Amino acid sequence: MSNFLEVIGKKAELHRDLKIERLQLGAEYMWLVYYDSVVNSQETIMFIWNSGITSNVSYDDICMRLAGKPWSPEAMSELQLGRVVLLHATGEQAFSFQGVPASLSRSIEKPENESMPFAPAVAFMEPLTTNIGLIRKTLNSPYLIAEGFTFTGGATKEASLIYHSEFVNKELLQQVKSHLQNASHRDLQTGQDLMEILGCSRFDLLSPFYKTEIPMQATSSLMKGRVILLIDGEPVAYVLPLLFGDFISIQWDKQLPLIIMFALRSLRLMSLLVSLLTPGLYVALVSVNPETLRIELALSVASSRIGIPLPTFLEMAFLLIVSEISIESTQRLPKSIAASITVIGGIVLGTAIVDAKLVSSLVIIVLSISVTATFAFPNYLNTLNLRIMRAVIVVLSSIFGVFGLFAGFIAICFYVCRIEHFGIPFMNFFDFKKLRQT
Known part of the structure; x- marks a missing residue:
């Protein structure tokens, strides 16, 4: 190979979807170059033959019949738009024409688990x-x-x-x-x-x-x-x-003015703290350190717990388990059924539990705030880690009170700060030199 073919051959080593095929058109051999991720090669070859190729056709005639235009390696980006290049057998001449787009195994659909307002309704597929x-x-x-x-x-x-x-x-x-x-x-x-x-x-x-x-x-x-x-x-x-920034920022944020963008990300950061600490804080203050509450608040909490047979920790643990079961069940069911399960689990079941005096109404309020804050993050999968950490903090708070709450939170901070993948710290988000790029 020489000239254009050598250049394309080197690029093909870095692009697994860049294909170079030898093709005989009439009496001449040529090279067909295309990205098979955006071009249907079989239909493109049929299109070439159906354009009136004969046994004595010349290179220039083929270019005219395919409505081609001269091409050089400097225009390599054209291939990403679905164009196909035909190179002369010597590799010293080339022209490009529009290829037949690659067909998809199924129609492109909207994202199922992520949502970006006013973003293109396109999601990745299996091929x-x-x-x-x-x-x-x-x-x-x-x-x-x-x-x-x-x-x-x-x-x-x-x-x-x-x-x-x-x-x-x-x-x-x-x-x-x-x-x-x-x-x-x-x-x-x-x-x-x-x-x-x-x-x-x-x-x-x-x-x-x-x-x-x-x-x-x-x-x-x-x-x-x-x-x-x-x-x-x-x-x-x-x-x-x-990176930590993936928990609180998405590309769509940059569609908004800078002040609003930082306000949204600050709100998600606050939601992270609320989701992580609120259940543990309630358990610590009510069951271990009630003396830290104001007398009016302590009396209000005590009155809401009249007739409740379970200790505060078991109340919270019971409702955490029920909420996790409800969340997982809605993830595996069709959307039409999942909406009904959410209403039954969130309203009917919660009201019935309070009326049955199994848990206090304050526990329902605290847990609802925590669960709602959990889903303020852009990616649902990122909430799974947070839900596990929340359960650990609730256990520590029930044993050591406020000290266990802060000890668990500080331990989590130390853990995430020591994480490093491929030489890049997980908390790289707080590198202020790179903050504008986040």
């Missing part, structure tokens, strides 16, 4: 090439790289590592590629498998990645220097690494 194509259409850049990886464990699994070569954190990229290359013989079927491949333990509370099903959210992470892992058969993108 790997389709997801790569969605990212290419969302972020049309010649610096967008999609490297391919194959895992040959119990079953062969294809994956693609996507990054922006101009913005990516070089140390992050090197470490992630090293982990993926060294694990090519391993099985990749679950998130726990991926955690081990990336050098983490299955027992880590915080994974080194977070999942998103919105291409716009994934591309915004690319522009901030992070990398994305797409796995064939999974309708999500794995964004590496997970």
Whole structure:
């Protein structure tokens, strides 16, 4: 290969979906270059033959029949928009024309678990090439790289590592590629498998990645220097690494004025504290340290607990378990049924429990505030870690009171501050030099 072919051949080493095929048209051999994530190759070849190709047709005639225009490697980004390049057998001439778009295995649907107002109603799908194509259409850049990886464990699994070569954190990229290359013989079927491949333990509370099903959210992470892992058969993108900012910020926030954006993120940060500390604080003040309450508030709490047979900790633990069961049941049911279960579990069951004098009305109020604050975060999966930490703090508060509450909170702060994935601290969000990019 020479000239244009050499340039494209080098790029094909970094783009797993960039294909170069030899094609005989008439009496001449040519090279067909395209991204199979955005172009249907079979239908494109049929389109070429149906354009009137004969045995004595020339290269210039083919260009005219396909409404092509001269092409050079400087216009490589055109291929991401669905154009196809035909190179002369010598590799010294080329023209491009519009290819037939790749068909999808199912229609593109709205995100099911994430919501962004006024964002494109597009979500990732199961085919790997389709997801790569969605990212290419969302972020049309010649610096967008999609490297391919194959895992040959119990079953062969294809994956693609996507990054922006101009913005990516070089140390992050090197470490992630090293982990993926060294694990090519391993099985990749679950998130726990991926955690081990990336050098983490299955027992880590915080994974080194977070999942998103919105291409716009994934591309915004690319522009901030992070990398994305797409796995064939999974309708999500794995964004590496997970940072604290992912709990309280989304790309859509930047559609709003700066003051409103910071107000929303501050509200989510406050919701995090409310969700994490409110149940434990109630248990600590009522059951262990009631002397810290004002006399009026202490009397109000005491009057609400008249006739309640359970201690405060068991009240809170019982309702926490019921709320978690309700949340999990609504996640697994169709939306039409899930809405009914939410009403039954939240209103009917809560009212019946209070009327039966099993728990006090104050516990219902505190738990409702905490659960509602939990879902103020952009990504539902990020709330799972928070719910586990909340249960730990409730247990410590029931044993040690306010001291246990603050000891548990400080321990969590120390834990998250020591987390580091691929050389990037989890609390990198508080690097004020990078705050404007978050």
